[in-house]
Amino acid sequence: MLATLLKKLVKIFTSLRLTVILLTFAIVLVFIGTLAQVDEGLYQAQARYFRQWIVLGLDVFGRKIPVILPGGYLIGTLLLINLLAAHIYRFQLSVKKIGIQLTHAGVILLLVGQLVTDMMARETQMHFVEGETKSYSESPRNYELIFTTEDGANSDLEVAISDKLLARDGEIENTNLPFSIRVKSFWKNSEPQFRAPMMQNGPPLATNGVAANFDFHPLAETKTMDDKNVPTAEIEIIGANGSLGDWIVSDWTTDDSMIEALRQDYASQLGAQMAQKIIGDLTQPQFVSANGRKYTFALQPERMRFPFSLTLLKATHTIYEGTDIPKDFRSRVQLQNPRTGENREVEISMNHPLRYDGLTFYQYQMSAGEAVEQAGQTPSSVLQVVRNPAWLTPYLGCALVAAGLVTQFMFHLVGFISKRK
Amino acid sequence: MSFRNATILTLAAFALIGCNRDDVKVYHVAKDDSAAPPQNQIVAPVPTENSQPQLQFKLPGGWQEIAPSQMRVASFTVTGTNGETADVGVIPLPSTGQEIQLVNMWRQQMELPALTNETAAETISVGNDSAKLFDIASDALLIDGKSRARILVAMLTRGEMSWFFKMTGDDSFVAAQKPNFLQFLKSISFVQNAPAQIAAAPAAQSEGGKSIWAVPPDWKQIDPGAMLSAKFSITSGDGSAEVNILSSGMDSGLAANVNRWRGQLGLPTADETDFSKSISTFDIPNGHATLVDFNGTDSKTGKPARLVGAIVPQNGQTWFYKLMGDDEIVASQKDAFIKFIQSAKYPDAGNAP
Numbered sequence: 001m002l003a004t005l006l007k008k009l010v011k012i013f014t015s016l017r018l019t020v021i022l023l024t025f026a027i028v029l030v031f032i033g034t035l036a037q038v039d040e041g042l043y044q045a046q047a048r049y050f051r052q053w054i055v056l057g058l059d060v061f062g063r064k065i066p067v068i069l070p071g072g073y074l075i076g077t078l079l080l081i082n083l084l085a086a087h088i089y090r091f092q093l094s095v096k097k098i099g100i101q102l103t104h105a106g107v108i109l110l111l112v113g114q115l116v117t118d119m120m121a122r123e124t125q126m127h128f129v130e131g132e133t134k135s136y137s138e139s140p141r142n143y144e145l146i147f148t149t150e151d152g153a154n155s156d157l158e159v160a161i162s163d164k165l166l167a168r169d170g171e172i173e174n175t176n177l178p179f180s181i182r183v184k185s186f187w188k189n190s191e192p193q194f195r196a197p198m199m200q201n202g203p204p205l206a207t208n209g210v211a212a213n214f215d216f217h218p219l220a221e222t223k224t225m226d227d228k229n230v231p232t233a234e235i236e237i238i239g240a241n242g243s244l245g246d247w248i249v250s251d252w253t254t255d256d257s258m259i260e261a262l263r264q265d266y267a268s269q270l271g272a273q274m275a276q277k278i279i280g281d282l283t284q285p286q287f288v289s290a291n292g293r294k295y296t297f298a299l300q301p302e303r304m305r306f307p308f309s310l311t312l313l314k315a316t317h318t319i320y321e322g323t324d325i326p327k328d329f330r331s332r333v334q335l336q337n338p339r340t341g342e343n344r345e346v347e348i349s350m351n352h353p354l355r356y357d358g359l360t361f362y363q364y365q366m367s368a369g370e371a372v373e374q375a376g377q378t379p380s381s382v383l384q385v386v387r388n389p390a391w392l393t394p395y396l397g398c399a400l401v402a403a404g405l406v407t408q409f410m411f412h413l414v415g416f417i418s419k420r421k
Numbered sequence: 422m423s424f425r426n427a428t429i430l431t432l433a434a435f436a437l438i439g440c441n442r443d444d445v446k447v448y449h450v451a452k453d454d455s456a457a458p459p460q461n462q463i464v465a466p467v468p469t470e471n472s473q474p475q476l477q478f479k480l481p482g483g484w485q486e487i488a489p490s491q492m493r494v495a496s497f498t499v500t501g502t503n504g505e506t507a508d509v510g511v512i513p514l515p516s517t518g519q520e521i522q523l524v525n526m527w528r529q530q531m532e533l534p535a536l537t538n539e540t541a542a543e544t545i546s547v548g549n550d551s552a553k554l555f556d557i558a559s560d561a562l563l564i565d566g567k568s569r570a571r572i573l574v575a576m577l578t579r580g581e582m583s584w585f586f587k588m589t590g591d592d593s594f595v596a597a598q599k600p601n602f603l604q605f606l607k608s609i610s611f612v613q614n615a616p617a618q619i620a621a622a623p624a625a626q627s628e629g630g631k632s633i634w635a636v637p638p639d640w641k642q643i644d645p646g647a648m649l650s651a652k653f654s655i656t657s658g659d660g661s662a663e664v665n666i667l668s669s670g671m672d673s674g675l676a677a678n679v680n681r682w683r684g685q686l687g688l689p690t691a692d693e694t695d696f697s698k699s700i701s702t703f704d705i706p707n708g709h710a711t712l713v714d715f716n717g718t719d720s721k722t723g724k725p726a727r728l729v730g731a732i733v734p735q736n737g738q739t740w741f742y743k744l745m746g747d748d749e750i751v752a753s754q755k756d757a758f759i760k761f762i763q764s765a766k767y768p769d770a771g772n773a774p
Contacts, residue, residue, distance in 0.1 A: 135451075144446075151449055158448040165444040174445050193645070207549055245549040284580060289551040292544060294578065305448060 013085040022079050025070050032069075035060055041223030043141065051118065080111045099408025106400030113393025121388035124304045125364060127256075128312045129380040135309040137385040138301035143231050143251055147177060147297045162302065166233050178291040179244060182236040187218035190232035192252045192262070194278060205234055206246035209286040210253055213278075230258060233299060239290050249299035253282055304385065308337035308357065313345065315379040317369035329366045331381040348383065360386045476511060479608035481601035484509070499590070499598055507590025507598055509605075513582050520576055520583050524555050527572050527587070531559040545575060547586065548609040552577035556599075558592055571595040575606050635764035637757045640664065655746070655754055662746020662754060664761075668738050675732065678741065679713055682730050685745070686717025705733060705763050712759070716748065727751040729758060735767045 012018060033049035039059060040048065049055055052071030057064060070078070087104050124137035143163040151157035159176050166172075166186045173180040193215045204211045216232040232250035236243055252258055259279060266275035287296040311334040318327045330349040335342060335356065348354050354361040361383045368379035476495055480486065487496045497509040525535040542553035555574045563570040569592035577584040586609075588595055588602050636642065636653065645652040645666075653664040679700075680690045702709045710733040719726035727748045733740040744751055744758045 155449050155451055158450055160446045160448065162444045162446075172445070174447070176447050239551065243549075244551055287578075289553075289578065290544075292542060292553060305450065 010085065010089060013082055014089045015082075016086075018082050019079070022070075022075050022082065026075050026079075029055070029069060029072060029075065032058055032060065033072075039223075044223055076111060076115060080108065080115075083108055083111070096411060099404045099406075099411060102404030102407060103401050104404070106397045106402075106404060109393055109400060110397035113390045113397055116390035116393070117388055120390065121386065122304060124302075124385045124387075126310070126361070126383040126385050127380065128310075129378040130312050130315055131378070133309050133311040135307075136303040136305045137383070138303055140228065140301070142302040143299055144302045145181070145233070145235070145249055145297060145299050146303075147295045149293050149295045160303070163231060163299075166231075171238075177295070178293070179237050179239045179288070182238060184234040184236060184246070186231065186233040187216070188221050188231050189219040189229040190216045190250060190252070191219055191230070192216050192250065192282065206248045208245045209247045210250070210282060210284065211246075211248040213281045214248075216248055216250055216252070230255065231299060237288050237290075244288050244290065247286055247288075247297075249286070249297065251299050251301070253286075254298045254300040259283060304387065306357065306359070307339055308335060308342070310335055310361075310383075312381055315366055315368040315381040317366050317372075317379075319369065329363045329381075331363060331366075331383065358387060358389070360388075360391070362386065477610045477612055478605060481605055484601070484605070499588070499601075501594055501597070505591055505594040507588055507595050509586070509588045509602070512585040512587065520578070520585075523585065524557075524574060524576065527555075527574060528557055531557050531563065531570060531572060532561050533557060533559065542576070545603060545606060547575055547577045547584070547606045548611065550577055550579060552584075552606070554603075558596075564591055568592060573599060573602055575602075579611065633766045634761055637754075637761060640757075640761075655750060657750055657753070660747035660750045662744060662750040664758065665741075665743045665745075667741045667743075675711065678732060679730070682713065682728055682743065683715060683717070685720055686715050686726060686728050687720045688715060688717045703731075703759055703763075705765075708734070710762060714755075719745070729755055731759070731762050733762060733765075738767075740765075740767075 029049055033045050036045040036049060036059060039062065050072030053074045055067075055069040055071045057066055058069070059065075083104060087101075087108070091101070122139075124139050126134055126137040128134050144160040145163075145166060146161075147159045148156050157176060159174055161172055161174075161181070163186075166183050167188070169183050169186060171180050171182045194213070205215060218232075222229050230251045232248060232252065234246065234248055236246050238244065252262070259282065262282070263275050263279045266278050285296050286298065287294050289295070312331060313334055314330075314332040316328065316330040316332075318330075319325060320327050328349060330347060333346050333348060333354075335344055335346050335354075337343075337357075346354050348361055348363050350363050353363070362385075363381070364384035365382035366380070367377070368381065372379055478495075480497070483501065484497050484499050487498055494513060495511040499507040499509060501507075521536060521538065528535060542555050545552055545554045553576045555576070556571070557574070558571040559569050562568060571590065571592040573588040573595060575586040577586075586602075586606055588598065590598075634651075639657070640653040640655055643652050643654050649665050649667050651666040655662045655664070676693045679693075679696060683689070683691065683696070696713070696715075699713050699715055701712045701714075703712055704710075710731050713730045713732075714727070716725070716727050718724065725748065726745060728743065728745040729751055730744070731740075731742040733742065742758070742762050744754060
């Protein structure tokens with residue numbers, strides 16, 4: 001009985017028919033996922049169709065279609081199992097078949113590599129102005145609520161709670177914090193509003209901190225690549241003897257670029273002095289005291305921390321003379337690693353990334369050159385920081401496939417030629 | 422390797438990869454890691470005297486408020502049934518991180534050795550905030566050589582200020598008053614001053630659910646965005662206009678504000694004497710408002726536009742009303758705009774926090 005069932009399963013998983021069916025589904029999914037990006041944006045379409053086991057219902061051109069489809073993860077996994085099963089089941093160790101074996105191994109490596117990339121790769125950004133030193137990069141899409149307290153004369157303890165956990169609206173505890181955090185509400189996207197008298201709104205959202213001067217409203221999640229979501233959460237901090245108060249935490253109070261945009265907006269309406277005062281209120285650090293220690297907290301982009309630091313020495317942006325066409329973006333950085341004693345200068349430019357400690361630093365954006373200097377701003381640079389443990393697998397996979405195909409072809413060619421002789 | 426084993430291994434590998442996602446992470450980082458602000462970062466302003474919040478509290482029985490002196494923002498005297506007295510004061514100081522030195526200064530007064538850290542403190546509540554309480558009793562007979570003295574000091578760090586609540590007096594009397602002192606501390610709330618801090622929306626912002634302005638029927642209230650107190654749009658035929666209402670705690674002068682409006686119409690900056698012809702006043706329930714009227718080109722759309730603006734000083738705030746849009750609509754709405762401003766009910770100065 002069991003043997004028959006196993007035989008049937010093996011037959012299904014080793015069949016070429018399954019491969020064809022899965023590839024057909026993959027084609028359909030890619031088509032639908034591509035169309036869906038128009039309405040849902042790149043990241044949501046990726047999450048809904050490709051980084052998913054089962055897709056329930058489609059939205060195409062604003063219409064809902066009640067269909068159940070296998071998601072990207074399911075198709076990929078089944079394809080991998082299919083390929084592995086066929087490979088193992090039909091495996092014959094013979095010189096004649098070595099080309100086919102190599103090709104299959106290459107495809108398997110590509111599939112596994114893609115899965116590992118999807119699960120483990122992280123893309124973050126490092127923003128710095130000339131002269132600034134950073135030992136972390138920040139996620140463009142994920143956020144974390146960070147509690148910081150002194151942990152000694154020269155070090156701080158940081159407890160970072162991811163926005164995924166905040167979005168679950170529950171109570172969060174951690175052994176490093178003498179209090180728990182109850183998330184009362186979490187908005188993926190929000191906007192601040194200044195609390196002036198006579199405003200048509202209710203009492204402040206929370207009793208402490210920034211909420212005294214600012215209201216925050218939820219906004220619809222943005223889907224486009226050019227806009228970003230700015231999250232806000234309402235939290236209550238609960239100590240051993242009861243509530244320590246309510247606070248509003250928002251990326252609006254920590255994100256330099258958003259703060260600068262707001263400041264300019266206020267300055268145009270109220271003058272620079274008043275704008276500075278308002279922004280001062282908005283960016284005032286918030287903290288809570290518990291067990292005799294002070295915990296500063298803020299909702300900010302998720303950080304990837306490094307055991308080394310980079311200092312931006314010079315950001316260079318050259319253009320082709322007489323045009324506005326960029327010729328070169330280049331960041332000269334000082335790399336310092338106290339663990340290894342390294343202290344050296346590195347040039348990062350387009351197509352010449354810095355690969356260091358399992359990370360790749362690509363030149364991403366830049367604000368430098370004559371226009372920036374004339375505006376009296378300090379030149380700055382943005383590096384895209386990628387950690388991908390599987391970055392070599394596509395190269396190896398493709399090399400294996402190519403080697404397999406060449407070997408197979410050569411066998412046939414040699415056999416054919418020797419037959420003719 | 423059998424097919425079954427291979428499959429199991431593969432699935433186990435997926436499970437391992439998929440589980441590696443933490444929701445809470447803990448780091449130990451060097452202090453200067455994120456402390457250095459980028460050069461273009463906005464630095465929060467140092468609090469000035471008038472941005473100091475006011476205290477609200479409930480006084481326990483036997484406590485009397487007296488005029489504060491020197492550095493104090495509030496002073497109280499506490500009298501016991503047998504005529505014993507104690508002194509209570511509230512002292513705000515800029516936060517230095519070296520508050521323990523002040524506590525040591527008071528310990529020195531009590532002829533006690535200095536503390537090296539704050540571990541001797543109890544954690545208590547000042548309003549909604551958690552604070553530290555130092556209970557300092559002398560060993561020597563410091564009061565007239567007859568009785569021992571005691572100081573209770575609660576220390577609260579709030580923003581860039583440290584607040585000290587201090588009770589001094591006879592050892593046994595202060596010890597007896599400690600529950601009252603803690604109760605007083607618990608009842609404290611901080612309320613920001615209106616002029617420097619933008620006041621929170623007062624509770625009396627609407628009356629019987631009605632808006633505080635009498636809004637003309639053809640005005641449509643729209644989302645005011647981050648800056649404005651309120652915003653209305655008026656459309657008629659092909660034309661449109663908008664009414665913006667903004668309040669500010671800072672009086673930057675008539676010329677600066679009128680020139681700001683002139684700038685929005687693409688008009689050059691002018692002196693008060695230059696645009697005096699375009700200025701008039703009108704009555705509002707408790708005073709006068711200044712009205713300006715200009716024609717120009719909307720700097721955003723490049724179309725001809727007219728701007729009628731009113732400046733209304735009220736209870737330490739200045740209210741800016743702006744009607745701007747197509748000339749025809751602005752002309753037809755000007756009277757309604759003035760009536761709208763006259764209908765406004767502002768929060769009382771007493772109500773404004």
